[in-house]
Amino acid sequence: xxxxxxxxxxxxxxxxxxxxxxxxxxxxxxxxxxxxxxxxxxxxxxxxxxxxxxxxxxxxxxxxxxxxxxxxxxxxxxxxxxxxxxxxxxxxxxxxxxxxxxx
Amino acid sequence: xxxxxxxxxxxxxxxxxxxxxxxxxxxxxxxxxxxxxxxxxxxxxxxxxxxxxxxxxxxxxxxxxxxxxxxxxxxxxxxxxxxxxxxxxxxxxxxxxxxxxxx
Numbered sequence: 101x102x103x104x105x106x107x108x109x110x111x112x113x114x115x116x117x118x119x120x121x122x123x124x125x126x127x128x129x130x131x132x133x134x135x136x137x138x139x140x141x142x143x144x145x146x147x148x149x150x151x152x153x154x155x156x157x158x159x160x161x162x163x164x165x166x167x168x169x170x171x172x173x174x175x176x177x178x179x180x181x182x183x184x185x186x187x188x189x190x191x192x193x194x195x196x197x198x199x200x201x202x203x
Numbered sequence: 204x205x206x207x208x209x210x211x212x213x214x215x216x217x218x219x220x221x222x223x224x225x226x227x228x229x230x231x232x233x234x235x236x237x238x239x240x241x242x243x244x245x246x247x248x249x250x251x252x253x254x255x256x257x258x259x260x261x262x263x264x265x266x267x268x269x270x271x272x273x274x275x276x277x278x279x280x281x282x283x284x285x286x287x288x289x290x291x292x293x294x295x296x297x298x299x300x301x302x303x304x305x306x
Contacts, residue, residue, distance in 0.1 A: 155260060196298055199296070
């Protein structure tokens, strides 16, 4: 639920999206991608919620592991479906986490 | 709904939280804090959603504006209530957005 991330620095991919009305297959693919991402080198965790917009933040060791995941063959198929069918609009932001504090 | 952020670099504050059962007053305070944050120098936008966890990502021009907002008097009162009453657990991550792309 909370990503158990290490002491910074590490990276966050902040993915904000709205869906079209054609969401058939979306949920399954989203879950599959989270499973698959979790198996990648450099994956540190993921947090997500959806209301009016969906926000998924995945955490990664470095830029190289993000690049590797972006170019993963199955992920590329999912990205293509996402762009063409599921996502009305999205913004992906790549950010370097510099500090972290918690309760 | 989507934060209309400028060309990077800029900063993101990723705030992930779970609530206690004592949520009285929480929603009003959360909305008030978003209004107040929006009036601060360096505020660029905010995106949020809550399901099992809540994720609020606010975007800022630089670290100085984040620091300024963190020490805002009304925000400090809200933070105190949050820690003592509303939040079961939270993680705040300060991150520098290096890249952004969208559909």
